[in-house]
Amino acid sequence: MALDLDQLIKAGSELTHQPSSSVPVVLMTRIRLARNIAGYPFPGFASEEDRENVFRQVVEAARGQDLLGDPLVLRIADLSEREKRILVERHLISRELAEAEAGAGVILNADQSCSIMVNEEDHLRMQAMLAGFQLEKVWKRIDELDSGLEGRLEYAFSPDLGYLTACPSNVGTGLRASVMMHLPGLVIAKSMEKVIRAVNQIGLVVRGWFGEGSDASGSIFQISNQQTLGESEAAILKRLGNVLKTVRKQEENARLRLLESDRNRILDRIGRAYGSLRHSHLLSSNEGMSVLSLIRMGVDFGIFPKEVRSRVDRLFIETQPAHVQHLASSELESAARDSLRANLLREEFASLPEPDWEKAPS
C-alpha cells in the first residue's frame, strides 16, 4: 500500500496529541513488547525467506485484531528515505528498522496509537502510545493486542525465562514502558544529572527524545524500565509509575524555586522563545525544540492558554527535519529548511494570543 504522508501526519496529530490528554510535564506514554515466533531464527540470523514468512504471518495475524482495525501495512523496502525518516520522527519505527531489509515493515492502526514493527531486532515489536501520563490505559491496549496476536501466532516462550528475545536484555516480559517527560525546570536548575543518577540507581534509564544516544533537545527525556526479567509486568509498571510521579514533583518544585529566585530570568527565556517563534526567519531543528519547550512551560505556568500545549506537542514532531522537508516539493538544504521551519512556526503562532505575564504564579 502506498504511503500518503499528509494523511499519516494528519491522523497522528489528531489522535496522539488530542488536547484532552495534554498535561504538564508529561508528553506521552509508550509501551512496547518484544516477541518472536517459535521455529524461526531471530531476524538478524534469519534467511530472507524466513523473514518474509514471518512478515506474512504477522500481517495476517494483525489483520484480525480489533485494535488495529484495517491496518496500514508498510514494507521498509517500498519506502523512500524521506518517508522512513518521517516514520522515525513520529516514533512509529526505529532507526534500526529503517535500515533493515527483506521482511522488514511496520503495521499501523488508523490513529497510530497501536503499531507493530516486524523484523526489527525481534520478529515483533508491538507498541501502544497515547498522549499524557497513561501507563494503565496504554498497558491495557498493548496487553489486549498481545493476547490477540498470541491466539494466532506461536510465540517463542520459555517457562523459566518468559518470552525469548534476540537480545538478552529483553528476555522475560519483553516489556519496555517509557514516558516522555518535559523537564526544563530541572535542566535550567542544572539538576538533571542528579535526577538521572537517582533514576539509574533504581534500575530505570533516562534517554533523549529519540531514544538511545540522542540528546535531550527541548529538555525532553524518556524514562523507561531497564529490566524485563524477574519482575511481573504489573510490578514494572508500578515501579516506573512511582518514579515518574517523583520526577514530576521534582520538576514542579524546580520550576517554583526558579520563579521564586529568578523570576525575571525565567519569564525572559519564555518571552524570548515566544519572540523567536513569532518573528524569526531562520530556526534550526534544535532551536525549534528548545523554544517550543519553553512555550510548553509557559502553558503550564498559565502564561499561554491550555490549548497551546497540544499544539506544541504536535510541533515538536512536525518541525523535525524530515517533516519540514516534506513541506517542500524538492530536497532542501539545511538553511532552506531552517527558513521553512521559521515560516511554519510564525504562521502557527500568529493566531494565538500573546503571553499574559500576569498569569505566571508568583
Added chain:
Amino acid sequence: MALDLDQLIKAGSELTHQPSSSVPVVLMTRIRLARNIAGYPFPGFASEEDRENVFRQVVEAARGQDLLGDPLVLRIADLSEREKRILVERHLISRELAEAEAGAGVILNADQSCSIMVNEEDHLRMQAMLAGFQLEKVWKRIDELDSGLEGRLEYAFSPDLGYLTACPSNVGTGLRASVMMHLPGLVIAKSMEKVIRAVNQIGLVVRGWFGEGSDASGSIFQISNQQTLGESEAAILKRLGNVLKTVRKQEENARLRLLESDRNRILDRIGRAYGSLRHSHLLSSNEGMSVLSLIRMGVDFGIFPKEVRSRVDRLFIETQPAHVQHLASSELESAARDSLRANLLREEFASLPEPDWEKAPS
C-alpha cells in the same frame, strides 16, 4: 535653577527627535565651536575665581541671545550624579565637564538644540544639534549664536591662527562638526574597518556613540572633522558633507547586497530583535541599543512604519542606564535596570504594528 529631569527629557525628545527630520542612516547632526575669553587663563590653568568670573560673563552674554531664549543655566556643582549622567547620555554635556568643578556649567535653550558648556576644556564649548542630516541648518544656528556672543564677549583670537583654544587640535576655527550615522549594514557585512580607514585617510575621525573611546553600540558611529586649522568653516563642512554622502551610499549598498545574498539572515535578525523588544524581561543597555538598531534598519526597509524611526532614536537615549535609573525611585542594581528597561521597551512597542515582511525590498 533646579533641574526638572522629567521636563528635560520630555523637551529633548520632542524637539531633537521630531519625526519630520528622521531619515534613514543618519540620526543627528551636531556642530560645536570652542571659544575662550581673552585675558583669562584656559580653565585647566585658571583660578577658581577666574573660572567663576568666566561663568558669570558667559551666562550674562547668553541671556541676551535669541536662539537661547530664556535659557536653563545649570552649575555642575549643583547636580547629582544621576543628573550629570543623564545630561551626558543626552549629549548635552561631556564626561569631562561632568567631572569639572568651580565655574563649570551648562546653558541650554528650551529644546536643547543649542547649548553652551562653560569651563570644560575651553571657556565656551557651544553646540547646536538637530535630528537628521542638517549640516547647513545646524551651521547657521551655531554661527548665529557665535556671532551673538562675540558681540558681548571678547574672544581670544589671533589674526594668524584664528580662535585660540586650550588644546592645539582645536585652534583655528574651533569647529567640530559630527554626524551620528547608523551603519548596521556595513557592520554586518564586516566592512566598517575598511570604511574607517578610508575616512581617516581624508582627515576625518570615526568614533562610537559617546565619542572618543566609546564603542559602536547599535552600529552607531560619529563621523567628524579632525582639522580645525588652515581651512575655512565652509570648506570643512563641504568636505565632511561629501564624505558622509559617500558613507551613506555605501551603507545603502551594503544593505541591498545583504538582502540579495542573505535575505533570510537579515530578516531573521530584525525579527528576533523585534521579538526581544516585545517579549523579553531582561535587556542590557548594550542589547537594547543593538535591537533598536535593527528595528531602525527595519523601518528603513519599510517593514515598520516611518513613525517608528523617531521613537527608536528617542529610545536609543532613554534606555541608557541613567535614564532607566531615573524611572525608578531608588538606586537600582544592573539586573533590576535590565528588567525595567525590558518593561519599558515591551510597553513602547506593544501598541505598534507588527513587522510587515512583505514590504522588505526584494
